[in-house]
Amino acid sequence: MYLIIFDVDGTLLDSQNTIVHGFEAAFAAVGLPVPGRKTILSIVGRSLDMAFADLVGPEHQDKVPEMAAVYRAEKIARRKAGLDQDPLYPGAREAIDRLHAREDVLLGIATGKALRGVHHMMDVHDLHGRFITIQTADTSPSKPHPDMIERALSETGADPEQTVMIGDTGFDMAMARAGGVHAIGVTWGYHDHSQLTADGAERIIHRFDELDQALIELLKMEKETV
Ligand SMILES: [Mg+2]
Structure with missing residues (x-):
């Protein structure tokens, strides 16, 4: 899994x-x-x-x-007021739906947002039911503390070797490595991404459609046609 x-x-x-x-x-x-x-x-x-x-x-x-x-x-x-309707990045929904459809994959969230903000995103983008573990600022210390990773592992029983954190910041990468799981950095976020590798990213992707290949290489995930 x-x-x-x-x-x-x-x-x-x-x-x-x-x-x-x-x-x-x-x-x-x-x-x-x-x-x-x-x-x-x-x-x-x-x-x-x-x-x-x-x-x-x-x-x-x-x-x-x-x-x-x-x-x-x-x-x-x-x-x-209905003004907070932030868009998903291109390819995000397709990646979530594709991975969610696999029987050997669980999806999770680890964010500095409050749970209320995560639920709002799920309301706006119809994402309820996709993520089995959701870690937020309400219950965990700020990244890069590994608490969110540890909670996600314990809630799912997942093997750290088959777990990956995907994020746009060095905080995400450092949290992943402190929690003993894999790390993939993405370059479409807000941070200077020249440091992602130094902060612990094992793979860097520039578009969502590069994610599957990174997962296959990093987690030894089997290719699956879904
Ligand atoms: Mg971020």
Whole structure:
């Protein structure tokens, strides 16, 4: 049995507009200058508190809880208004459906998002029932701590040698290796991907249709016509 775990933001879901909007609202609420888009996106993938703590610097740590609260409130408001409809990356749905159809594959999620955000993505893109294990910021410490990997392995009983984490950041790769599982880096996300290999990626893919070949090579997964 193979366990294939996906990161969400920057890997399955192109959520950059929603994320940048939320950070802009949070900085405005506490009267601090808003960092550039690139700086904001460089921090995506960590938990919200850690992301704000890194961005505001040591002198404004007291503002972090309020900023995180504003970010969450803004996201919920946008969701309710129907504005938060981030698209999946090209090929993501096909890859999920193709892998989900195999009897020897389990799918999982490990994300810095809250569970509520994961459910919203599943509502918008009709993905309920595809992922057997879902690890989020609600119950685990921020990546690269291996807790999410450990929980996914224990929930599924999967063999670490037949498990892979797929993500767009060095945090994903470092988490995978700390958790003793394989790591595939993707280059369509928000981070500088020149460091993915140094952070532990064993394969790098540039498009979703390269995923199957990477899985065959890395997990010794059998080719299957489904
Ligand atoms: Mg990501």
